[in-house]
Amino acid sequence: MRIAIGSDHRGFAVKIKVIELLKRLNQEVVDAGPHSNESVDYPDIASIVARQVSQRSVDRGILICGTGIGMCIAANKFPGVRAAPCHDDLTAEMSRRHNDLNVLCLSADMLGEKLIDRMVEIWLKTDFEGGRHARRVEKISEMEQKRPRTDG
Secondary structure, X not given: OEEEEEEOHHHHHHHHHHHHHXXXXXXXXXXXXXXXOOOOOHHHHHHHHHHHHHOOOOOEEEEEEOOOHHHHHHHOOOOOOOEEEOOOHHHHHHHHHOOOXXXXXXXXXXXXXXXXXXXXXXXXXXXXXXXXXXXXXXXHHHHHHOOOOOOO
């Protein structure tokens, strides 16, 4: 699988460890930056990874910031991106099984290394169930195509 990964400066150290894990798991990694722990704005990095997922030049993405929330908000602005912050084994599994999550958002500040490793492995190996969940994911895709009314 081809996976784009990016972080802000707070997530830089975690990103390096996740890249090492992904390589040990024989995944192809596309590092979207940053390449040091100097301050960066998370929307800039999220947009690089989310654009690659949206355009299908990668299979999935992983984004890391202090909480995972800012990266998630930015990534979900791109069509076809389903990003969510996960915080334990169950959310990592169910995000794939029921929501076909294609961008995993992680907290650099609130999760330990062993938990992150487990979550990434679960997220990689868990398949989307399809069925009624496919219908629901398709409805989300349809919502992306419609422009919201602004006239009240």
